[in-house]
Amino acid sequence: MMNYMPGTASLIEEIDEKHLVLLRDGRTLIGFLRSIDQFANLVLDETVERIHVGKKYGDIPRGIFVIRGENVVLLGEIDLIKECKRVLRPVSIEEILEDQRCQQQAKQEAEKTKLQVAPESYLQRALGANQVVIVNLSFHDRKRRRKGRFSTRS
Amino acid sequence: MFRFQSLDEDCTLEEEEGLVEEEDEIDQFNDDTFGAGAIDDDWQEEHARLAELDEQVRDGEVSVPPTVAPAAAASSPQPSAPPPGLEERGGGDLAESLARLILGTDPAIAGVGAAGLPKRAELPPQHKTLSEALPARPPLLLGYQQQHLRMGTAPLQVNSRSIWDSIGFGPVGVTPGLGPHMEDSSLLSIIKEVGLPKQPPPMRSDERRDLSERVPPPRSSSPVIGSPPVRAVPIGTPPKQPLSHMLNQQIHCPTAVHVRAPIPHRYAHPFPDRLSPNTLLNITNSPLCRPPFPGGVGPVLSQLQRAQLLSSQVGAFPRAGPVPPLLPGGGGGFRPFFGQHPPRVGPHIPPNHGPIRHNTTHLHPQHRRLLTQRLQSRGDRGGRGCERRIRDPYSNLMTQREKDWVARIQMMQLQSTDPYLDDYYYQNYYEKMEKKQERDRDSSSKKEHTTKLITPQVAKLEHTYRPVQFAGSLGKLTVSSVNNPRKMIDAVVTTRSDDEEKREKQVWNKRRQILYTVEKMYSLLLEVQDFEKKFIQTPEEQRDALLDQHKNHTIQLYNTLREKEWDDRVSDEQCLMIMSVRKGKRLVSRLLSFLPPPQAAAVVMAIARNLPALAKKDKQDQVLCWLVEPVSVVVQSLSSSALTDLLQELQGSEGQLPRVLQNKFGVTLLYLILSEGERMQSSDANCQLMDDNRWTELVFSVTRKLLEVPPASLSPPLFTPPNLLSLFSRYVDRQRLELLQEKLQISALSR
Numbered sequence: 001m002m003n004y005m006p007g008t009a010s011l012i013e014e015i016d017e018k019h020l021v022l023l024r025d026g027r028t029l030i031g032f033l034r035s036i037d038q039f040a041n042l043v044l045d046e047t048v049e050r051i052h053v054g055k056k057y058g059d060i061p062r063g064i065f066v067i068r069g070e071n072v073v074l075l076g077e078i079d080l081i082k083e084c085k086r087v088l089r090p091v092s093i094e095e096i097l098e099d100q101r102c103q104q105q106a107k108q109e110a111e112k113t114k115l116q117v118a119p120e121s122y123l124q125r126a127l128g129a130n131q132v133v134i135v136n137l138s139f140h141d142r143k144r145r146r147k148g149r150f151s152t153r154s
Numbered sequence: 155m156f157r158f159q160s161l162d163e164d165c166t167l168e169e170e171e172g173l174v175e176e177e178d179e180i181d182q183f184n185d186d187t188f189g190a191g192a193i194d195d196d197w198q199e200e201h202a203r204l205a206e207l208d209e210q211v212r213d214g215e216v217s218v219p220p221t222v223a224p225a226a227a228a229s230s231p232q233p234s235a236p237p238p239g240l241e242e243r244g245g246g247d248l249a250e251s252l253a254r255l256i257l258g259t260d261p262a263i264a265g266v267g268a269a270g271l272p273k274r275a276e277l278p279p280q281h282k283t284l285s286e287a288l289p290a291r292p293p294l295l296l297g298y299q300q301q302h303l304r305m306g307t308a309p310l311q312v313n314s315r316s317i318w319d320s321i322g323f324g325p326v327g328v329t330p331g332l333g334p335h336m337e338d339s340s341l342l343s344i345i346k347e348v349g350l351p352k353q354p355p356p357m358r359s360d361e362r363r364d365l366s367e368r369v370p371p372p373r374s375s376s377p378v379i380g381s382p383p384v385r386a387v388p389i390g391t392p393p394k395q396p397l398s399h400m401l402n403q404q405i406h407c408p409t410a411v412h413v414r415a416p417i418p419h420r421y422a423h424p425f426p427d428r429l430s431p432n433t434l435l436n437i438t439n440s441p442l443c444r445p446p447f448p449g450g451v452g453p454v455l456s457q458l459q460r461a462q463l464l465s466s467q468v469g470a471f472p473r474a475g476p477v478p479p480l481l482p483g484g485g486g487g488f489r490p491f492f493g494q495h496p497p498r499v500g501p502h503i504p505p506n507h508g509p510i511r512h513n514t515t516h517l518h519p520q521h522r523r524l525l526t527q528r529l530q531s532r533g534d535r536g537g538r539g540c541e542r543r544i545r546d547p548y549s550n551l552m553t554q555r556e557k558d559w560v561a562r563i564q565m566m567q568l569q570s571t572d573p574y575l576d577d578y579y580y581q582n583y584y585e586k587m588e589k590k591q592e593r594d595r596d597s598s599s600k601k602e603h604t605t606k607l608i609t610p611q612v613a614k615l616e617h618t619y620r621p622v623q624f625a626g627s628l629g630k631l632t633v634s635s636v637n638n639p640r641k642m643i644d645a646v647v648t649t650r651s652d653d654e655e656k657r658e659k660q661v662w663n664k665r666r667q668i669l670y671t672v673e674k675m676y677s678l679l680l681e682v683q684d685f686e687k688k689f690i691q692t693p694e695e696q697r698d699a700l701l702d703q704h705k706n707h708t709i710q711l712y713n714t715l716r717e718k719e720w721d722d723r724v725s726d727e728q729c730l731m732i733m734s735v736r737k738g739k740r741l742v743s744r745l746l747s748f749l750p751p752p753q754a755a756a757v758v759m760a761i762a763r764n765l766p767a768l769a770k771k772d773k774q775d776q777v778l779c780w781l782v783e784p785v786s787v788v789v790q791s792l793s794s795s796a797l798t799d800l801l802q803e804l805q806g807s808e809g810q811l812p813r814v815l816q817n818k819f820g821v822t823l824l825y826l827i828l829s830e831g832e833r834m835q836s837s838d839a840n841c842q843l844m845d846d847n848r849w850t851e852l853v854f855s856v857t858r859k860l861l862e863v864p865p866a867s868l869s870p871p872l873f874t875p876p877n878l879l880s881l882f883s884r885y886v887d888r889q890r891l892e893l894l895q896e897k898l899q900i901s902a903l904s905r
Contacts, residue, residue, distance in 0.1 A: 035556075
């Protein structure tokens, strides 16, 4: 493989490998990365949406996915060897969906109780909503501004 | 990326019916596809004719298998013209490898239509169904909507001969079976399983006509104006699969081809500027980095093609001037591998031989070493992965070319005009490392050279926009473009010196202070004015308090005006200050009516005293005359001595009276005083006005001045009291009286 950008984590080398992709909406997709582009839009082949609840998981086969790059939180190659050693228990789709529903319900109830306890507390509410809080710590020192380069310098 | 034409929900994959239906509509799109100039030949004849030509050419020399597709003749369905790809499978190895080579090597050839290899071989039976299905596809292509279908390294043969092939693929571009590549069979299997992708939704008839005229107008590009150069395709478009040899086609049928200009012609820009990954790919990749071929076929480019490619490369080379030359093995600049002239394509290029050909990032040599080591270790691991990949039917959907393209884009983003700004930590880290090495070297006294990182920088090109100016015209044309946006406001920065600023500040401060004082007084005055109303409203008990308050207010008011030490004299300074503002004058005029008489008199005295100054300041506002009424009230209530004093004040300093006379108010005031005096004298026999000679003298001097002053500088008063005449008649003789009369235009009846 030609290595144009040594030291960088280009997705080019990840093509045709099995990957796990975490999306911004919380979904977990597993599939073979077939194609990419400069925005890190992905084409996943033989995609499976995996739902995790506790120690169980269920797979929903989805086929081919085209994912817009901005919605990807992270992705990583799946080690096929390690994958075989299953720690989690696979279950059927119906069961896992049911479990997921219960989990969501429980979460909502927990939120409700939190609100009842201290409805004025903004922060509590925010945390209770279970959203990702992004804290922007930006350095204003001009010199130290890094260009967006997904590189790993040794 | 997969090239499914439409990813809408109802993209069903069992589409026999759909395909069949749309066969009827295909002809509707004819004009759209081929343009208004499409010739309505019998394509079969054309095809046959050209095929014969092909055969001749082919037999005669080892040349490019021609694309037999005049665009005009290429009406879409060609049921009996087998898709060339299909035929190739059965055809000669030479032919197909040639085809592949040419198509692969020359991306510049904007392909039109498929490489026809008719009558070459039998149609393999298993592909028959597909070939039947294929013609049903309309050749309608909607430009950038179509993405390229990946088929390993071999380019696709397009069945449709649409003119839009130069942009991208025809929707038919699913010709399976391109030879011995295993990946192609993958595609075949895909098609078998999945069926052909759905066609784009048929367009309404009213839109039909518009499509052919949808070509955008030619854009102008001018360096003077500063607009960016026009691109055939936008910078971000992925590489298209190089299609067949339009060149030969042109040779054979020069007239009927509507194609776009091949890409190298467009490559006329300075090197580091406005490069797209595509152009880079085209130049650098074109004949050179094709993957290995079986059979070791030599490159088969016609002379023309070769010349074209080389010239484009050579053309680019000298323009890479601003970029410093490639350092041997070290941190090179951003350039394609001109430095390395690889051998001709034909011989087998080992696939995993990875010299870092494209030194596009200025890596520190240490860094590079580390990375090559890592790469090698990974390469060992990668060998095992190969087996798995072979079994994977869908692998290599993304061609190497496309991968390169993405990599190039990423590399372009890394170009930096200021590495210390963009990659501060990297630079610093390696600097430190170098220093450390030097220290170590000195201490250990080795003969090693520490490798230094010399980072070439992309030259910063500053394009200053000079507005276009035509000779003999007024002004300059302002054309705004991406690089020089329109200047909306001509904001000029004016910096003031410190002194000026100070002075200005002082002036402003003073004025603010005056206004502040006036405001305060006003509030007091309003309180005083409202006293009566309040008095009525308050109950008995509190009236005293209110009264006291009222007195206080008035005292306060007067206090602001009066001199610090003297009770009965108004401070000139204050007076002037307050009266310099229009509001102040208003204030005073209102104030006078509320002040107790002696205080009011004092105020009027002050006014009279300072009249010239006041007059001067009043030039802008001209509101002194507001004062007339209250002043007249005050004057009429004055005692004779006070009156005399007042008159004296008015004449106070030398030359004051003339100035007073210049001012309307002054004249009016004077008349007021005189008339009051006269009234006093005439009405009250006991008046003390005549007790001392002051009054007389004053009046004498006044009359003298009145006579002396030229009429021009005598301002007409607001009104002329009627008894002036009698006044003057007392003091001056007849002659003078008449003169005065004339001058002042006073008559017994004047008012």
